Each structure stands twice: as C-alpha cells, then as structure tokens.
Amino acid sequence: MPEMRFHIRWPDGTEERCYSPSLVIKDFFVPGAAYAVPDFLARSRDALTIASDRVAARYGMPCSLALGQLQRIEAAGRAFAASPDAQVTVLLFED
Template sequence: MPEMRFHIRWPDGRSESCYSPSLVIKDYFVPGERYALVDFLERSRTALSIASARVAARYGHPCSLALGQLARIEAAGRLFLETPDACVAVEAFDE
C-alpha cells in the first residue's frame, strides 16, 4: 500500500510530521489549507480510520501505526479545545 506523511502546524506554531498507510489523507486535506481544530480532528479520525481499515482488508489486521498517529493527534488536539479560533494548518504531503 502506498504510505505517506502529511505535515501539520498546530495552533501554538509547533509543526508535526504525521503518518498514514494510505493516500486517503489526500481526500480529506489540502496542503496550504487551515482547518478549524474540531474539523481537523474529525477529518483526521475519518481518514486515519479508513486508512487502517484498508490495511485490515488487505493484511487481516488494522494498522497500529495509523491508530497510534490518530491517538497522538487526538491528544495534541485536546490541548487546544479551549483556544478560541484554534486552527491546524496542513503544510505539505510527502509520498
């Protein structure tokens, strides 16, 4: 399966490189766009869950790396839930 990395910038300016085992991320994010925090979290949940399910369909087990990445995104996102107008920027894709 084609895997990729997508690079994001959190509301505090910290950048992070995130992993997906599938290119499905491209269906949910556009490089250069900023997403409201809640929208970003929902899109991440959906895209990484689909990516993990694709691995499960092919190999018989979900992708622990995708689920781990989602857990890290969820944990980091919780830090900004009370920040007014918090946005996450999707900066780039690496395939």
C-alpha cells in the same frame, strides 16, 4: 499499500510530521489549508480510520501505526479545545 507522511502546524506553531498507511489523507486535506481544530480532528479520525481499515482488509489486521498517529493527533488537539479560533494548518504531503 502506498504510505505517506503529511506535515501539519498546530495553533501554537509546533510542526509535526504525521503518518498514514494510505493516500486517503489527500481526500480529506489540502496542503496550505487551515482547519478549525474540531474539524481537523474529525477529518483525521475519518481518514486514518479508513486507512487502517484498508490495511485490515488487505492484511487481516488494522494498522497500529495509523491508530497510534490518530491517538497522538487527538491528544495534541485536546490542548486547544478551549480556543474556538484555533486552527491546524496542513503544510504539505510527502509521498
């Protein structure tokens, strides 16, 4: 399966390199676009769940790396829950 990395910037300026076991991320995000934190979290959840499910369909078990990445994204996103204007910017895709 083609895996990829995607780079994001959290509302506090912290940048993170994230992992996906599938290119499905490209269906959910656009490089250079900013997303409200709840929207970013929902899109991440959908995309990484689909990616993990694709791994499960092919190899018989979900992708622990994708699910771990989702957990890290959701944990980091909680820090910005009280800031309704907070946005996450998708910086670039790394195929």
